Amino acid sequence: MPTLIYQHFIARFRLYFTLSIIVLLILAPTIPKVPTGEHLTQIQAKDFITAHTRNTPTTYYEGRQGPTGFEYELMHQFAEYLGVSLNLNAKHHAESVLSAVRDQGDLGAAALPLLPNTSEVYYTRPIIQMQPLVVYRRGLHGIQEPGDLVGLELGTLSQAGTSEALRELQREYADLSWKESHELEVAELLAQVESGMLDAAVIFDHQFRLNRLFFPNVERGFLLGDPLSMVWAVPRGRGLGLLEAANDFLQNLQENGTLNHLVNRYFGHDDYLEYVGTRTFLGHLDVRLPQFTDLFKQAAATTGFDWKLLAAVGYQESHWDADAVSPTGVRGLMMLTHPTASEMGVDNRRDAAQSIDGGARYLRSLKDRLPESITGNDRMYMAMAAYNIGLGHLYDARKLTEVRGKDPNLWNDVRETLPLLQHQEWYSQTRHGYARGGEPVIYVRNIRRYYEMIEYVERSRQQFFQLEQAGIEDPSQLPFELIPPLTP
Structure with a gap:
């Protein structure tokens, strides 16, 4: 009798074991695997991490x-955190x-929004919040709430969130x-609003703050919807392993204040280069x-520039x-x-004498390195633009x-082209890629105005000194113009 019971037990055990194996084979693809560091190990073995991004001012x-x-x-610091180089x-x-990540x-790091239904990548923990914003062409009225967008020529970027x-x-x-495009970037979208091709667009608030100076005919509208989380993507x-390392890295940056510092540095101001009031x-x-006048004059004597131009810079x-x-x-003082x-041998940038001397010599080196085909004032203006944006972007x-x-040897023609470095259609054709090309245009314009005003004030002082020497007490009776003409 015990033998029969034992045989029955063995038979049932074999049956259950066989069924369990079959179930496991059927369900195996759905059972999560034990996390491994395979990808992270490969990155460390090859000694670099390949990150895919976008050529834009916010990335x-x-x-x-x-x-x-x-x-x-962030990517550069993450690569250092892993002990590898950044490709x-x-x-x-x-x-x-x-x-590309799939x-x-x-790694994918390109102002990516955390969106649902993306099954082929993992997303990291949130980095910052990105708030959608409606912007519209100056002159359009009544765009104050979401319903006002109905009937407008409206644009945005696809897959951007x-x-x-x-x-x-x-x-x-x-x-x-609305219209969507995966080929445009934010600057190009804003350019279409400014030109009238679009009435309005939806971008992120921090993107508008970095671009608004270059599109004066585009107005801030209103915030739209809830903010989205910026994240990184890994395959x-x-x-x-890589996802866990990225999350640990981002959490450390958040806890030690580094992330907040970077956010404030890049997005906590509008970074205007506007012409300040005359007063x-x-x-x-x-x-x-x-x-600093004597220092500017000393630097001018060694570099051959007008000291008033160096002062304007x-x-x-x-x-x-x-x-x-x-x-x-x-x-x-010269923001080196x-x-x-x-390169200029300046060991204390906050020392005014060193800064002015180093800045003047650097401006001279830029001017001397320009092609000989650029002459006259055009050469000076392009050297000033290179001081702001770099020779590489100027050559582009x-x-x-x-x-x-x-x-390409005339400043007026190059000045028209520089803002195109903000548009993917154009900067994709260049060696150095995206640049805030509208900035050097404003930069050179401002310096020219400051120079004119310094020159005017200096000339006026000399004239008043001469009048005092001649004993003339009421210079307002003399026929000379005191209002300086400002070039546009």
Whole structure:
């Protein structure tokens, strides 16, 4: 009897075991695998991480001090955190970044929004919040609330996250329609609003703050919908090691305050380079400039520049503040970058004498390095533009000027081309990529105005001195114009 019971038990055990094996084989694909660091191990073995991004002012671009951008700095620090080098691929738009990560990339960092239904990548923890914003062409009235968008020529970028806010709005306003593009970037979208091709657009608030100076005919409208989270993307199916490392890195940056510092540095101000009022300028002219006039004259004597031009550059850079520090770490009266200061032998950028001398010699070196085909004032204006944006981007603008059938040796033609470096259609054809090309245009214009005003004040002082010497007490009776003509 026990033998029969034992045999029955063995038979049932074999049956249950066989059924369990069958069930496991059927369900195996759905059972989560134990996380491994396979992908992270591969990155560390090859000693670099490949990050896919976009060439835009909020992500990555070549700035005055070299590669820069909010997410570039994060990516660079993350690579250091992993102990590897950073290999960057910036020839992307928002949609192609995810494809690249899925196919062969290590990391996607391109102002990516956290969106549902993305099954082929993992997203990291949120980095910052991105708030959709409606902007519209100056002159259009009554755009104050979501319903006002119905019937307008409205545009946005596809796969950037802003279209999600529009889709949500469309549930309430069925007649709402808009255009999307995966080929444009924010600057190009704003250019279409300014030109009248679009009535309005939806971008993110921080993007508008970085671009608004270059599109004076585009107005801030209203916030639309809820903010989205900016995240990074890593591929699925290669272990969770890289995702966990990225999350740990981002959490550390948030806890130690580094992330907040970067956010404030890049997005906490509008970074305007606007021409200040005459009254403010004249106040600085009387109080600040006399402290540095002799230094500007000494630098002018060694470099061959008009001291008043160097003073105008110094005012544009720092408002004649020897202790000035920009949000990006450029500092001193002539706002020298650390590499430029080293190149010019300046060891203390806050020392006014060193800063003025180094800035003047750097401007001279830029002017001397320009092609001989650029002459006269055009050469001076282009050297000033290069002081602001770098020679590489200036050469890119000259090349595009030639492509457009204009003269790359004339400042007026190059000035028209420089803002195109903000548009993907054009900067994709260049060596150095995206640049805030509208900035050097404003920069040179301002310096020319400051120079004219300094020259006018100096000329007026000399005239009044001569009148005093001649015993003339009422100069208002003499026939000379006291209002300086300002070039546009």
